[in-house]
Amino acid sequence: MIEIRKEAVFTLAGCEVTPSDNSLNFKNCAQLETGLEGSVSTDKISLQPKFIELLSYLARQYPNVVTREELIESIWEGNSYVGTKALTNAIWNLRKHLTPLVEDSGTEAIETVRKTGYRLLIEPEFKPDDLISKPEVLEVEQAKVKALQEKLHRGGIAIVILFILVGVVGGFHLYQDAKQLMQTEQNRLTRASGAELYPAVSPDGRWLVYGKGSDLYLKDLHSSTGTPKRLTSNRTKELRAIWTLDGKSLLYPSETRQNGECHLSQFILASHEVVHLAPCYSYSSALDISPDGEAIIYIWHDERYEYSGLYELALSGDTDPVRISCKKGCDYRDRDVAYSPDGRWIAISRRFGNISEDIFIRNRGSGDEIRITQGLEDIRGLSWHPDSDKLVFSTENSGVRDGYLVDINSKKISSLSLVGFSYPKFVPNSTELVFSKYIKDFKLAYLELDQVIPTTIFPLSNSEFSHRNPDYSPVTKRIVYVSNETGNNEIWSSDVNGKNRKQHTDLKRRVAYPSWSHDGAKLAFLAPDDKNEGNKIHILDLATGGISILASKYLDHRRPSWSQDDKRVLSSTYDGLLAFSLTNSRPQLITSTEVRLAKMVNGSQIVFTRISKPGLWILDINQADNMRALISSEVFDEDYNWVVTDKGVYFREKHSSYQLINFWSFNTQLITPILKLPSSSLTSYGAMSFIADKRRLLMTLSEYSKRDVILLNHKLLH
Template identity: 25%
Template sequence: MGSSRTGEGNREESDRTPVSARTSDLYAFGPYRLDVGGRILAREGQVVPLPPKTFDLLLLMAQSPGRAFSKQELMSALWPDVFVEEANLSFQVSVLRKALGEGGGPWIETVPKHGYRFTADVKRISAAAAAAIPAMTTATPVTTAATPTTRKTWMAVTAAALVLAAGGYLYLRARPRATPRAAAGVAVPLTSYQGFENTPSLSPDGSQVAFSWNGPGEDNYDIYVKLVGPGPPLRLTTDPARDDNPAWSPDGRVIAFQRFTTEAIADVFVLPALGGAERKIAAGVPAGRTGVDFAYAGDMSWSGDGRWLAFAGNLFQEDGRGIWLIAADGSERRRLTDSSDRAPTFSPDGRHLAFIRRTAGWTVHVLPLSSVMMPAGAPARVTPEAVWVRGLDWMPDGQGLVFSGAGHLGLSRLQRISLGPDRLTPLGPPELLPFGEQAAAVRISKTGRLVYSAQFRDTNIWKVSLDGHPRLGAAPIAPSTFDEHTPDYSPDGKRLAFASTRSGVEEIWISDANGSNPVQVTTTGGPQCSNPHWSRDGRTILLSSRREGPGDLYLLWPDSSELRRLTDHPAEDGEARWSRDGRTVYFASLRTGRFEGWKMPAGGGDAIRVTPNGGMTAVESLDGRFLYYAKDANSPTSIRRLPVGGGQETKVVDGLSYSINFVVADRGLYFLAVGDAPQKTSLDFYEFATGKRTTLLNIGKQWWYGMALAPDQRSLLLSTVDSAGSNLMLVDQFP
């Protein structure tokens, strides 16, 4: 299954078993069955997905129940010939305890000053006994919804089932490299490679899938094609630049794709579907692959007659955003919309174009088209504001749409909405489909075959000690198997506020400073609620939410959960920070058409623009003399400085991973810097007095959102991606 190797200790991660075990053996303990050969853990007939290293840890301990393993012994077995820190083992133990749940977690006993012991009563089922279990002629895939204890990773089970029989469990063994065969309306894995398999596009007959994959080394995205069935994929491109967003032509002969020359610019190519010479049809088109939610949306689509390609521009450039058309021969380019729009998809008859528009969330709009491919009216919104759409496609008959919907960074599911004869009016609320957990991009062939990318991600907040030798803490703060980010300390340092999707949508939570006793304090219901920041007196929290518009600022009284809207503007407002005296709020806004830094009275009132040429996340220096801010929302970006009273802008440092990933201290700036790959994240320090930049800590994980400096400045919090990936899932005979 696809997963991203994050952390120094995961570089050698693989599917091998680090201990001697017969691959035909099974182990039973409590309600669980552990299959060595299939590398599957099941509870009462349901698969419990485990990351590879976590599976290895469980197998190692289950083979010697009652034995006290030392930490060094476990680390040597799990990561042979690789130096890892103890925090890697602690993290794997934490993941395993969560996966086993409340009843099974205590089986992993901590042996003080030594290591761990597995205390469950384990029974080994021999190969002979396993062979006596009757086989089944047709394997039915196990399809379960991810839960908080299983979402850490997904396991691809292509031809296996676990069933509960009278008096015990019957385990039906997976046949190696079995062809995915799904009953109607059942999703089965099509790919399960290491890394990220994204933006699928089906051939017209549904027999092949083109997709973008960052490869077995997870080092570069290229375009691949795979037959629906067994066999490896065919690699079509090998350029060192990122190749993405493949789109199969209606006649099945060529595949169009984008090659990114920068974060905001791409060239458009076509190449034969079976491989061959590339042909560039457009150079330097506006494009955007920055942004979490649309990393997998799929941003190109062919018109039914094969004469036009629709593509999405760059969200953050006023002259480049919107949906564009380009002639298939590259002779013409035209702009259809000028809003923040993504993922265009032509209807089967070519008379309508569906796309995702940034509103209060990200909603599906449909634009009517004339016979000459010009807008024939205004686009109509057809999905609810509260739904954050990540991908979409038309039904084969053109009478509705399938889309993946969720809250910001929250759980997504595939849904279907029927449209009236004008294709601009929904005939009712969206219908939840019985598959599509954590779906992003989705494509449907004329023959009724559906494919979607299923993504998973676990992000956590980590504490970094700044005393002498900066280092990550042994375990994350207030962890879950969902997203945690944008932390902030209360003024007295005793509490934390942070955003989490552990409730299914993004909400604000409060915990003790060490992450214990987490409590949800907002119930906005989505689609976004994040960036909490305590007031100086600790009574209120400033935050951003899209509950009533494209993005506004709110004040939260955490003790009562009272929420009051602070801004009410048609443009997006967000990334707010308090001034040092607590009388002013700085925030970023799109009121001028691009993000600029603004300020307003803390109690509400007129806003004043403060940055001259773009700016986000403005933070005052501790003495109140200067304003530090990120240049824009791209990654990487730079940190700039202005006198609080106005004056000349100065560039301070480049390489900031994202606009909210820096904090201002007495002596300088701490920030998360990004290298030439997402995993090459470091904690850097810029000293005010000397202008010297120093790398304090190589994180070894991909950066995530938000940082917080402790009031005593002896530690800080940051957020990282600890586990992530995506696979392609297949559904036959849809609808």
């Protein structure tokens, strides 16, 4: 068996790779001597050490496929949380630098083998001196035994050595067998159409409850053919439920469709009786029951306080819920909550701004809190391991959702490597858990408005990566958007046909919501602050490539847009809608109304959507208090999927089973339906933009796979 030294120098198509100084030497590359366009401008370049280490590893394994897990284990010492992003970034950079070597072939230097890993496509050449023999494991052990036998006395000592040899060989095989037995097992528990979310298994392990649509369903896990049963009425809306410790009741928030009243309710399975326990915030609010079964904790927006928060409610006696979280001046929102099995801790997922979210644990005795993570994104579900020392959670990294395990003492995070992992919940008294497999991709899409019969929206480009939130500049004639192609959400742009793409940022952080200035010279966008506890407004100068951050005291800024003269950026904060100057002078408060998205349509008028009220609104900055509804709330209930043109407004209209793209005319003030789409076609957090000279409407297309409940047995959870 032959092994190649880790530090070995090798060549790729005649180009020398030297691991000792992390360099690529292109001096003798045959491909570059022909004068190809785009060839490197210098003979020798230096790369990051991890990039060269990764390239060397792929070269030593040539022509085999190397799994992502093996690369993360070898190059990043098994740190999957860091390694997952770093590996994607390293592959992207290596491909960029090695492109001149494969331009004639029309392929890439490193191939992505879907759902497996990567393979080097250029055959490496090593010097004979770097090739060393590697004996098999048993040969090594036999050599050790022989050497020991020559030095030690015969008799009893030899017998001991024999036992050691047998133990080593036997232990080796037992280890391999155990490793095989601990492979990840996934068992699909539901197979119906639709999204099945917030799964929870009963204490006796027999029943599965989950939410789908606006109802709760119950499935018998002991019956492989049994049909799930709907528990709740179409007069109410429910989505998340938990079990009481005796398994005889379900606790859940329930909202009455007719009047919108929300009650924390108890459903008694034997009698189907529903008992209202307390008011609640919404029918999807997070909640959990204490290990002793005496209290529940949930999120509620009490009218006495400005913000929602965590409340504990004793299940015995006639008591009111007690608020245990921030009451005023809160710069975060609690989004999910779970008691530890030993009753000592409460885990909380907490959002800072609109793109940063992290996990905290709160000591139930002292009320002290400890931050466990830093700079996560969109946590969807967290559940305590039975040992009360670890948490399993779902988070999104630049558009890819996965599951992770975090140790609350060391704060070490390990990846479960399960794409689509969401809303985990441990099975009672078990290291198995259930989760909702929830895979979502985003594509840029367009609708040709001049079609005689509009039929559908078309993807702007086909790619395995997610692209979202387009904005078009009529000056540059380019579309700017967010893409996770490099492993991080970065800003890219393309021409109107999705070609001639260009990457504009390399922040390796979660950028979001790019917006062109009217002159096409700058881009405004959001990105996390230095502490990953919020976001700041960033300005990219296209001419220089420089990025600046606008001065602001606020932790959270909503989607940015530009003033008509491009001297200010509009963004909403908890104080209302403000205009932030590019010179960092004091921002101007336009209105104290809570605004989701605002766009200036001329020198003085702003069109916007509000947080508290549906409808599309308009105001004049000279008379900001005199705002009015441009489109009535009776027909307009959209937050972000709308765009103003010179003739009217295009917007999305949501229904339970479908969506409409509508046009509202300035002249007639009438609404014309343009296209009917499936209910999940356009994401609620998308964006719309308009290409006037092509009569195209740009938007973010949301592509979903089926979402089922999965039972998971994973080696990291044992």
